[in-house]
Amino acid sequence: MPLFFGLLLVLVSAGLFAAVPGAEADNRAYAAASACPTSARQGSCTTTVPATVKGTENEPSGKSVHHWLLLTERGSKAVRRVRMAGSAPVYGAVRVGDEVSLTYWRGEIRSVRFGAATQQAWTHPAEDGRLPAAFGFLTLGFGLSTLVMGLGVLWIRARRRDRSPSAVHAAYWRLTAGGVAPLVPGCLGFTTSSMGDAVGDAFVTTAVGTPPILLLTTLCMWWMARRMRRGTDISGIVAVPPTQKQCVGAAVHGDVPYSVEGFGYLVVGDGRPAVTPDPDGRFARRTLPETLTVRCVRPLGLDDDADLWRTHRTFDCVIIECRDADRPVLIATRKRHASLILGALAS
Secondary structure, three states, rough: HHHHHHHHHHHHHHHHHHHHHHHHHHHHHHHHEEEOOOOOOOOEEEEEEEEEEEEEEEEOOOEEEEEEEEEEOOOOOEEEEEEOOOOOOOOOOOOOOOOEEEEEEOEEEEEEHHHHEEEEOOHHHOOOOOOHHHHHHHHHHHHHHHHHHHHHHHHHHHHHHHHHHHHHHHHHHHHHEEEEHHHHHHHHHHHHHOOOOHHHHHHHHHHHHHHHHHHHHHHHHHHHHHHHHOOOOOOOOOOOOOOEEEEEEEEEEOOOOOOOOOOOOEEEEOOOEEEEEOOOOOOEEEEEOOOOEHHHHHHOOOOOOOOHHHHHHOOEEEEEEEOOEEEEEEEEHHHHHHHHHHHHHHH
8 A cells, every 4th residue: 555655646746747847838938038029018028117116125924024126117106016036136236216127028027127137026836837846846755755665664574584683673774764865855845846936946956955865864874773783782791780779771571460560660789679660769669579580681572562662662672581480571671771680680
C-alpha cells in the first residue's frame, strides 16, 4: 500500500509539473510582446506611460508585508495603488514626487521603471505556473519519501533474519534519514514557488538547496548508524561491584512481584539491589531476591515486546536476561549502568 500511494503521488507531481509551461504562457507572451504603435492599453502589445509617485504603503499580512506604490499618471488626478513584487529595486528607491514609467499589458500594469531599474508588479500565484509548481514539489517530496520508506521496510524485513539486531537498528535509522531527505527539498520548492515572484526562481533555489540538504542528511544518517553500533556493542560490559549506594535508571520486566510499572530506578550498593520509583532510592523499594540469577547480557532485540521498545528505545539500551526459579526476568538499563548492576547482582 505505501508503494502504491508513493507511486501515485509521484505521478500526480509529474502532471502538476507538466501543467507549468501552459500556465506560464501569459508570462512568455508578455516577455515577447512588442510596444504598441498607439497609446491603446488593450491587446497583446505593451504601452508605457509616465506617472508620478504619490507615496508608498507597507501593508502587514500575517508574517509577510505587501508593498504598494501610490501613483498618478500624467494628465490624471486619480491615484492608483500598484502592488509590487518585493521591495527592490524600484519600491525601496523611489520617493514622493519621483517620475516613473508604467508598462501596461492587456490593460494591467505589469512593471514600473525608475531610471535604469525595472521592477515587476505583483501577480497572484494562480495566474501563472507558481501554484502547480508548488504543489508539484510538495507531492514529489512526499511521494519519493513514501517510496523510499516502503522499499526500505521490504528490504529490512527480507534480510532481518540474516542480520544482527544492531545492524537492523542502524538500517532503520538509515531508512528514516532516507525517507526524510526528499521531504526537505519538496517543502523548500513548495515555499519558494508559492511565496516567490517567479516560478523559475523556485526551480533554481530548489536545485541549489538540494545538494547541501542531501549532504547533511547523509552525515546525520552516518552519525546515527555509528552511534547505534557503538550503543549495541556489549563486548566491554563486565561485572563491577558497587562501592557505595547509587540509584541508576533501570526497569524490571517479568511475571514477578518486583516488576512494577513506574518503578524505573534500581538501588545498588546498599544491600540487595532494589527497584523503586524514587530517583533518590529512599522509599517504596522492592528488593530483588537472591533466587534471581543472570543468564546473559544483550542489546534490545527485534523480538522483544512492544513495551520494552516503547519505554527503552535508546541508542544504548542493554537487556540483562535473568531467571527467578522458572520465570524469565529482564532488566532494561543503559549501557553505562550494566556493569554496576551485574556487579550488584553477583554480590
